Amino acid sequence: MPSLADKTVLDLGCGFGHFARSCIDQGAAKVVGIDISSNMITYAETENSHQNIEYICAPIEEADLGERKFDLIVSSLAIHYIKDYDRVVKKIYHLLRQHGEFIFSIEHPIVTARKGMGNWVKDKDGEKLHWAVDHYQLEGERGRHWVIDGVITYHRTISTLVNTLIENGFILEKIVEPQSTDYGLEQMPKLINEQRRPSFLVIKSKR
């Protein structure tokens, strides 16, 4: 993460506003948080309000920010709910100042590729044998269970995720496939599975 001092930040899929609030705590000048969930925005406005944070309840694709410009646009585990990735990338590019950064995390394509659930293949004793990959090049809808059933995520290949950024003018800065740390393993031993297959992908790019 770059320094947030005096930065204007846009958080796409801000949820309960915890990250928006932490940006202010780290010196950000102004934060706009957008989320499709009115429950989350209501919570954010109650529990994480601040004079320099503005919350907007809207789908990421539809939020109207006019000609406002940001130094940093972040999105944590929201872009895989977006149907039209190219359109959102174009929008984000437009909303960034020159040299502004876009950092987002999503479910890793290795995890989203195979249709259906239960992609840890286990033996008869329930031991995990390996992770199952299939349908990798077939981009599009994948059903998932998340809090409520029926949430749709979209699988895209690594090449689509990266090339769409580059084709729209972004410079790729870094790709991270988060690993379990010693501390994390102590707190949550099942994170050892992150060594076996990556759950998440973080992509950092610059306008």
Place this chain on the structure above:
Amino acid sequence: MPSLADKTVLDLGCGFGHFARSCIDQGAAKVVGIDISSNMITYAETENSHQNIEYICAPIEEADLGERKFDLIVSSLAIHYIKDYDRVVKKIYHLLRQHGEFIFSIEHPIVTARKGMGNWVKDKDGEKLHWAVDHYQLEGERGRHWVIDGVITYHRTISTLVNTLIENGFILEKIVEPQSTDYGLEQMPKLINEQRRPSFLVIKSKR
């Protein structure tokens, strides 16, 4: 592929020299082909010789090209045999002219991740059920069978492959995960498996 007219090209892992020869046919000014196999270099010098092609028998890491500079450096399915990727990336950067391009293909990390062979998991009738991924974050040696037994390939994550380029000054231009085409499927029906998991990764970057 960029236009090759009047370009100087370096082919790392040139094998029998077919690509080196095709570069000349496409107008390249000069091609240097390097391969560790003396059999392949002998064949290349016999069957694909040309006054503007120079073949060198050496490991990619050791080949001494001094201060020569190239417009394009290519490598087809050779970099996964390299133990020290960072060192080779630095060498390639040094050998490229400003704005020169480096295009290479390797086995896809999805394919190299799991230790051991037989990563298509099949049912009792031999039908392919899915591709098995494991050990993704454990980079390093993977045994493979290729022509002769005992050839060692090295597994690296997508993030390592991409970030090492960027950290060494390259600008990422494109990632390709080749898919089966209609023509390819006609010639070789089993290419349909490329839709299920990508075998190869091509990365194009620019100095």
